[in-house]
Amino acid sequence: MKLVMQVRLLPTPAQASALERTIQACNEAASWAAEVACAKEVYRNFDLRRHTYAEVKARWGLGAQAAQHVIKKAADACTSMRAKLRAGRRRGSDSRGRLQASGKPPTFRSDAAQPxxxxxxxxxxxxxxxxxxxxxxxxxxxxxxxxxxxxxxxxxxxxxxxxxxxxxxxxxxxxxxxVPEAVLNAEPADFLGVDLGIVNIATTSDGQIMAGRRLNRLRRRDRALRGKLQRKGTKSAKRRARRRRRKESRRSRDINHKIAKHIVAEAERTGRGIGLEDLTGIRERVRLRKPQRVTLHSWAFAQLGEFIAYKARRAGVPVVHVDPAYTSLTCSRCGHVDKANRASQARFACRSCGFVDHADRNGSRNIRARAQMLWRSGAPSPAPAVPHQRDGRTRAVRHSQ
Structure with a gap:
């Protein structure tokens, strides 16, 4: 399994200045190499070197290895741009995005990453x-x-x-x-169902509820502060907004890491697998009023699911994704499905057998039952691969189960 470790450099002011000049020179050279590639219609890495290698070394003072990485970065960007252009032709030759993309070669920010x-x-x-x-x-x-x-x-x-x-x-x-993966537990004793939500970030079938009230309160406060700084529009306000721009995502990542670590550790300790809902496309499926849309789109459920998946692979814990349809409306005791069963956001009361429970806990037990059935039937997990993303410490590339 591939992980990407994020290590912080602690350079002195002189070292930081040298690093800044280096990364700026590499990205300027990469932008120039991309211009040459588009002008001469040379997009292969080795072919592009013939036209740019000597100039990149002489003009920007790059070493041999750095020059090759710069040219390869430019060639890869041009290849990606051409792939997008080919996809854009399906939308017609008058596509605005296609005309913009074909009008100029790709450019690199002065602080873009350098291999x-x-x-x-x-x-x-x-x-x-x-x-x-x-x-x-x-x-x-x-x-x-x-x-x-x-x-x-x-x-x-x-x-x-x-x-x-x-x-x-x-x-x-x-x-x-x-990183080598642990041996998968092919015969789990049971499954730990996990219901993901906004009010309660995660609720397990064991009855443990990881509440998200504090996180949601902080998100509302950050959102109000961002709006205030944007309305003010002064240089100091913009500077403060830049300093805070990733604070919310860092906090959310940290909480998701802690929750994922706890869930995987509990499943590993008890010899169980983990059952999750396949929430792919939920933002497109759900219709909400305008005040609720921001809350939905700031819900990092995909990140939490990915963290659980890669931590489970490292521990050898099987993960099964189930169809989420009606898990919140189905009674985990008698199986009765009724919209009226969901008395409120937090309360579930079955209209058939009278069973009363916390709504999220009832949903997590339904997820656990579906995960058991899916595992015993031998059917593959329906969840597609989630694109890898970087967090504050590691990044995992998730493969299908």
Whole structure:
């Protein structure tokens, strides 16, 4: 299983200045190489090198390895642009997006990530430092910071190129690691059903409720503050908004990590699998009033599901995704389905047998029952692969079960 470890660099002011000049030069060179590729209609990496390699090295002062990575980055961007153009033809030759895309070659932000291979970057894990190439020469002894577990994973499983990234005033290295998976528990004793929601982030079939009231309250406060800063529009307001722009997503990631870790640990301890709802496309299916749309679209259910999936793979815990239809309206005791069973957001009262329970806990038990049936039948999990995304510590690439 591939994970990407995010390691923070702690450069001195002089080292940070050298890194800034390096990443700006690499991205300027990549933008120029993309212009050449589109002008000469040369999109293959090795063909593009013939037209750009010498100029990139001489004009921006890049080393041989850095020049090759810059050209490859430009070639990959052009290939991606052409693929989008081909897809745009299905919408007609007058497509606005197609005309805009075909009007100019791809460009790179001055702080876009730059790949580094082992010739340009060496790790000293025990010393907690790295040696990294820059246009001003090689920087040795640049301090790095990460967790103990992250350093242990880097020391034993790091593979391939790392990306140098500047974000929100900090420097980071994104290092891919090939981590072996645990042996899958092919005969789980039972399943732990997990109902994902907005008011309650996750509710398990064991009856544990991870409430989201504090998170939702903080989201409302952040949303109100963003609106206030946008309305003010001064330089100081914009500066403050930039500093806070990822605070909400970092908080949400941290909470999702903690919840996922707890759920997987409980399933592993008891020898059970995990049952989740397949919520793909729920934002398109659900119709809500305008005040509720922001709450729905800020719900990071896909991220939590992905975190549970990759942590479960590392622990050997099977994960089954079930059809979510009517799980909140079905009685987990008698199976009666009725819209009136859902007395309120938090209360479930069966109109047939009189069973009363917390609504989310009742739904999680239905998920658990469906996961058991799906596992015993041998049918594949219906959930599609979720695109990998980076969190504050690791990024996982999820494969189908």
């Amino acid at each position: 580094y291979d082992d010739r340009m970057l060496s790790w000293q894990i025990e010393a907690r430092t790295v040696s990294i190439w820059t246009t001003s020469g090689r920087l040795k002894g640049v301090s790095i910071a990460a967790g103990v577990e992250q350093f242990a994973t880097l020391a034993s499983h790091r593979q391939g190129e790392s990306d140098l990234l500047y974000r929100d005033g900090g420097w980071y290295l994104l290092a891919p690691c090939e």
